Amino acid sequence: MSAPADNVVTELDSRDALEQYVLRLGDNALVLGQRLAEAMTHGPELEEELATANFALDYIGQARMYYGYAAELDGAGRDEDYFAFHRDSGEFRNFLLVEQPNGHFGDLVARQFLFESFYLLQLEALADVSDERLAAIAARAVKEIRYHLRHVSQWIVRLGDGTDESRRRIAASLAELWRFTGEPFAGDAVDTAVQRDFGGPDLERLREAWRRNVATVLNEATLEVPEDGWMDGGGRDGRHTEHFGYLLAEMQFLQRAYPDARW
Amino acid sequence: MPNEDWPLYEVFIRSKAGLSHRHAGSVHAADAEMAIDHARDVFTRRSEGVSIWVVRSSDLVASDPADSAELFEPAADKIYRHPTFYDIPDGVENL
Numbered sequence: 001m002s003a004p005a006d007n008v009v010t011e012l013d014s015r016d017a018l019e020q021y022v023l024r025l026g027d028n029a030l031v032l033g034q035r036l037a038e039a040m041t042h043g044p045e046l047e048e049e050l051a052t053a054n055f056a057l058d059y060i061g062q063a064r065m066y067y068g069y070a071a072e073l074d075g076a077g078r079d080e081d082y083f084a085f086h087r088d089s090g091e092f093r094n095f096l097l098v099e100q101p102n103g104h105f106g107d108l109v110a111r112q113f114l115f116e117s118f119y120l121l122q123l124e125a126l127a128d129v130s131d132e133r134l135a136a137i138a139a140r141a142v143k144e145i146r147y148h149l150r151h152v153s154q155w156i157v158r159l160g161d162g163t164d165e166s167r168r169r170i171a172a173s174l175a176e177l178w179r180f181t182g183e184p185f186a187g188d189a190v191d192t193a194v195q196r197d198f199g200g201p202d203l204e205r206l207r208e209a210w211r212r213n214v215a216t217v218l219n220e221a222t223l224e225v226p227e228d229g230w231m232d233g234g235g236r237d238g239r240h241t242e243h244f245g246y247l248l249a250e251m252q253f254l255q256r257a258y259p260d261a262r263w
Numbered sequence: 264m265p266n267e268d269w270p271l272y273e274v275f276i277r278s279k280a281g282l283s284h285r286h287a288g289s290v291h292a293a294d295a296e297m298a299i300d301h302a303r304d305v306f307t308r309r310s311e312g313v314s315i316w317v318v319r320s321s322d323l324v325a326s327d328p329a330d331s332a333e334l335f336e337p338a339a340d341k342i343y344r345h346p347t348f349y350d351i352p353d354g355v356e357n358l
Contacts, residue, residue: 047290047301047305048301050305051301051304150300154297154300158293
């Protein structure tokens with residue numbers, strides 16, 4: 001478990017902070033994209049499976065944009081493949097929420113709903129940052145995520161306000177994942193620097209909007225908002241849950257076994 | 264959820280403004296909102312459309328193939344209904 005240094009320094013150089021921030025966005029997108037890709041051939045219906053595949057592709061496309069930009073900011077001659085395939089678990093900064101296993105369809109929907117309710121707000125704020133490249137990536141991604149969230153919100157309502165069985169299972173999925181919903185709002189030096197230097201998101205305001213939006217959908221689904229309890233975290237310091245190693249092993253196998261293999 | 268629980272919806276796509284919606288295929292969906300989403304993901308992922316209609320397949324009323332003799336064949340021997348007696352001016356592709 002390697003704790004990276006960015007969490008202990010209080011003042012960060014703008015450019016370093018921006019690079020870290022963009023890398024985190026890339027890690028969230030890649031890891032969730034990989035998880036959604038794993039769900040292929042496990043969808044409840046052909047059409048829903050295509051929707052999930054589309055979401056996976058959207059995320060992997062976003063990860064490429066973030067990693068490409070992070071590589072430029074980094075200036076050390078790395079590329080997007082380096083970030084995706086040549087880093088170990090401790091170097092990935094994604095939220096614990098997005099690395100959680102797919103479970104059953106309700107688990108997948110709950111994870112998607114909780115994360116995207118945050119990510120959409122984050123992207124809407126990032127579309128206005130003073131860094132033009134990041135703003136442009138966010139403006140493009142926001143359209144994709146707005147559609148995803150609409151789609152999964154409908155599922156939350158269908159399952160919550162559906163049969164006794166679907167209601168019981170989606171409520172359990174939401175309760176199970178709830179402990180990962182504190183991490184996105186627990187800002188650190190990188191978030192502070194990006195807010196200060198580039199007009200990045202105000203996490204407190206995002207948290208209020210997130211709670212409101214999540215409650216609106218859960219209310220329509222006739223579900224209770226789960227109680228806040230102990231919140232898990234550490235993804236952004238490279239401390240991941242036990243599931244993450246398996247995800248990386250599968251995702252990185254080819255590049256690890258045959259370094260720099262190409263199609 | 265087995266297939267029979269989800270009704271079939273017919274999907275119509277308008278490929279660009281000014282053209283009419285054309286039948287693109289069908290999707291299974293639990294409700295109309297889901298049918299729109301599924302139609303979007305199945306039929307418009309390569310920019311094929313700007314507007315989608317969906318309708319429950321069971322709500323479509325279709326002509327009976329057994330009736331095609333009386334419905335369609337009488338038109339075949341009324342050649343005066345076909346615009347085949349006009350000379351199309353040179354250079355006009357569609358009239």
